[in-house]
Amino acid sequence: xxxxxxxxxxxxxxRPLKAPFKTALQTVKEREVLIVTVVDDSGLEGYGECVAFSxxxxxxxxxxxxDFVLKEVLIPLMLGKTIEHPEQIxxxxxxxxxNRMAKASIEMAxxxxxxxxxxxxxxxxxxxxGNPIPAGVVVAAVPGKIAEQVDRAVEAGYRRVKIKIxxxxxxxVLKEVVRKHPGLLFFADAxxxxxxxxxxxxxxxxxxxxxxxxxxxxxxxWAFHARAKKEMKTPVCLDESITCIEDVQRMIEEDAGDIIxxxxxxxxxxxxxxxxxxxxxxxxxxxxxxxxxxFGVSKAHNLALASLPGITLPGDxxxxxxxxxxxxxxxxxxxxDGEIKLSKANGIGxxxxx
Numbered sequence: 001x002x003x004x005x006x007x008x009x010x011x012x013x014x015r016p017l018k019a020p021f022k023t024a025l026q027t028v029k030e031r032e033v034l035i036v037t038v039v040d041d042s043g044l045e046g047y048g049e050c051v052a053f054s055x056x057x058x059x060x061x062x063x064x065x066x067d068f069v070l071k072e073v074l075i076p077l078m079l080g081k082t083i084e085h086p087e088q089i090x091x092x093x094x095x096x097x098x099n100r101m102a103k104a105s106i107e108m109a110x111x112x113x114x115x116x117x118x119x120x121x122x123x124x125x126x127x128x129x130g131n132p133i134p135a136g137v138v139v140a141a142v143p144g145k146i147a148e149q150v151d152r153a154v155e156a157g158y159r160r161v162k163i164k165i166x167x168x169x170x171x172x173v174l175k176e177v178v179r180k181h182p183g184l185l186f187f188a189d190a191x192x193x194x195x196x197x198x199x200x201x202x203x204x205x206x207x208x209x210x211x212x213x214x215x216x217x218x219x220x221x222w223a224f225h226a227r228a229k230k231e232m233k234t235p236v237c238l239d240e241s242i243t244c245i246e247d248v249q250r251m252i253e254e255d256a257g258d259i260i261x262x263x264x265x266x267x268x269x270x271x272x273x274x275x276x277x278x279x280x281x282x283x284x285x286x287x288x289x290x291x292x293x294x295f296g297v298s299k300a301h302n303l304a305l306a307s308l309p310g311i312t313l314p315g316d317x318x319x320x321x322x323x324x325x326x327x328x329x330x331x332x333x334x335x336x337d338g339e340i341k342l343s344k345a346n347g348i349g350x351x352x353x354x
Contacts, residue, residue: 004082007039008075017323022140024166024193026057038109046113047352049298050105051265066102086110090271100268107269108301116347123342128307132339134314136160147177159338160185160314167198178209189214206232215239225256245275252283259286281310291316296329300348328353
């Protein structure tokens with residue numbers, strides 16, 4: 001079913017978080033994203049979200065750089081084109097190096113548009129199960145408040161809690177938090193803050209009872225991750241290390257991880273993400289979907305991703321009200337009994353507020 005791209009609109013959204021979000025690398029108080037709207041010749045709209053940050057603390061891309069690349073390079077390549085399938089977008093962009101988050105945002109919008117054109121929810125088009133998605137929340141690394149934040153997450157019905165950690169984390173506090181909630185899944189996210197010098201501190205965290213430790217070392221520290229996998233009983237999960245399918249292949253070859261985090265923006269969009277999912281299925285690699293302190297458009301795409309076979313661990317899926325006084329989509333994403341129900345509406349299942 002062909003799509004002819006008639007128009008592409010960019011809207012900047014900038015809003016404060018309800019509370020500052022602290023990681024070992026950055027404290028995020030305000031979030032800025034780009035909402036991409038792709039319109040076909042029938043007037044149908046598809047939505048994507050560019051999840052780069054305002055400054056290059058997480059990846060090299062920023063909202064400003066993505067705005068430039070989208071306006072000056074990617075959108076001109078798209079306008080007026082007729083495509084048979086969203087997978088053709090990668091070929092259209094093949095001469096443009098990098099800029100994965102910019103590319104992902106426009107490809108996401110085309111997939112949403114394509115599903116609407118086909119008259120299907122995106123999750124159904126992609127072969128998802130349609131079952132409710134387990135909700136998981138991220139707890140910021142605020143000393144003295146971790147236990148309180150976890151208690152609130154449990155009261156809100158979340159089934160998985162991810163705690164931001166670093167070499168400075170108090171292992172005894174973490175042990176006590178995990179011990180207090182035996183039925184809860186606990187992930188620890190180091191954001192690459194451990195080094196060879198702090199390896200023994202990482203091994204101390206092995207005793208805390210986490211279900212996985214995410215990205216203990218820097219994104220290119222394959223040998224250290226392989227050592228951690230060999231010497232620790234807690235599964236090692238790679239996040240920032242995974243930017244393309246070749247990174248997953250390297251992780252497998254070097255036995256440097258058990259699990260990966262899927263982040264569509266960092267992988268460059270749906271097409272590359274789907275290839276990564278298939279490779280992980282073939283090799284028995286665990287998968288879950290990571291968040292980027294994003295708004296509802298990106299989260300709706302991620303919910304469709306989380307519905308796919310093989311993605312069995314709860315991802316970063318919180319209610320719209322977790323980060324924002326008001327989300328940019330209708331209806332809001334809601335958590336009920338620890339789960340989020342997939343929308344049965346066509347495409348991503350949510351509309352963007354105008």
